[in-house]
Amino acid sequence: MSVRLAASLTLGLVAVAALGAAATYAWAVRNQSVATLDWIDSRFARPVATLPPVRRSYGDDPQQIVAVYRPAGVANPPLVIFIHGGGWQNGSPADYGFVARAFAQGGYATALVGYRLGDAGRFPAMLEDSAAAVRWLLDHASELGVSTETLLLSGHSAGAYNAVMLALDRQWLGREGVPDDIVKGVAALAGPYDFYPWDSDYSRAAFGGWSDPRQTQPIAFARGDAPPLLLVTGDADETVRPRNSQVLAARQAELGARAEIRVLPGFSHAGTLTHLARPFDRDRREIDAVMTFFDSIALNPASAAVQAAVS
Template sequence: MAILTTLLGLGLIGAGAMLIAVKRNGPAVLDTVDRLAGPSHDVELVHRASYGDNPSQKLLVYRSGSAQEPQPVFVFFHGGAWAHGDPDDYGFVARNMAAQGYVVVLGGYRLNEAGRYPAMLQDTAATVAWVHENIAGHGGDPGRIVLSGHSAGAYNAVQVALEDRWLEEAGAPSGAVRGVVGLSGPYDFYPFDTDRSRAAFGSVGAGAESQPVAHTSADAPPMLLVHGEADTVVKIRNSQALAAQLQEAGASVETLYLPGKTHNDPLLALTNPWRRDPLVFDRIAQFLRLNASLSVPVQAKNP
């Protein structure tokens, strides 16, 4: 009986420690769990780069060591309400996506006061510009770039893909982005009614122009919007509103709404062992194959 009591006590202590760790830095815990629970593979971190003076202006490049031909590029931006987050904690995204045949770039951006609008967009666009200019040297195809992100990172990716000025100002060519996968993203949150949105946007006088729903057009890159129907952090109406606007504009958009799922569930779907429920991961993989598997065809010259 004493042994059983001791084991139960140790289990409760372990569970409590896990909860504390998740609360402090959930992505880092997920990264550790994925590393331990996932299959062995040859994906490795092959490059680190800084594109600015701020420590958060960094990116990490992952790829499979067995890849021979140039691969499409999956660029992922972390969440964290534009106040916290670190690409180094998202290795699980890189390991799972690179194993599917992609060069993966985990992008960071300035946070808190330094990252107030539009700094987070300038940094996102700077990451895309760096990828377009340099990824060929790391086995990636600059003609096949797909952006993705979770929560605040999904906002960054979608806004940069829809509002042309950010990529243009960063020096990335028009059409550099072949598709976008948004996970639990805020796309229609003006007027700002939360402390985080007021700090990141309202404090600098941003208005409706800061919203993805204000920049939809027929030539927007194809998008896949994934959202939990039980998300209370970023309401599902954000994805619903953006999808409706894109459809009305004649753009290509797919949605995956998850009954009973909350804010972090779409991100968990990129992590082992949660990938055992393949709904989200397989849908993302299908979207990527459709929009990034083939190189852009060379236009024939007129005789």
């Protein structure tokens, strides 16, 4: 790379950083280029490198894919399954490598999960696919070099919905023959959990034709014996209002489950994703909360049951 090109690239990255996380993400979504955010992140070195991802299909649809990232130098790392957002209409695991690189800093492998979108992905297809991906990853964990002993779920926006529904409504993983206690915790970022009557064109498109709307709502499946939840939201989120996380956390706590909530001042809907990427992760509030939550489970597998019992 020439000195001039390197200087131009550096100036470009500085300019992007100056836009701020929300503006950058908004631009990326508007231009159907979350991949741009991933590219920016990849230009910045991290202390822990990630091995090249392993990409596989778990079904016949082109969107039924997983991309598995492992931290270099870590044998058999615990696995986080991350499900992307996009209003159940768009998105791809290929664009979210920055999430895997962020989680790798804590020693976690990450499987980025895709699922059918648009008309093909209407409820309950997005949950059927997410559960099928979990089943596939469990079956192939050994060859992928990851541990599912303390399996963790995560996701952003629509993906957070998918992850939380898998944890709360037993039927989806149950249909795939996945043991009820396999999911040890869920870190859900800016997800919708109590949004009926439908609150957006996205939710109407994905759920509007279902005969019993209550069956689509995570809040309806709150239970005291659920896996621990970390619900992260921003007080400036106008896309998925913080109320979604607040009411679910309150209901889970009322039932005796472990449910933590982090309402981050100044974070928009976009911010709860972009602050996982460099250079925006200089604000450590979100990533530190997620890593602390993961570690509380993965470093002490018995903690979930103990903490639920004493809640």
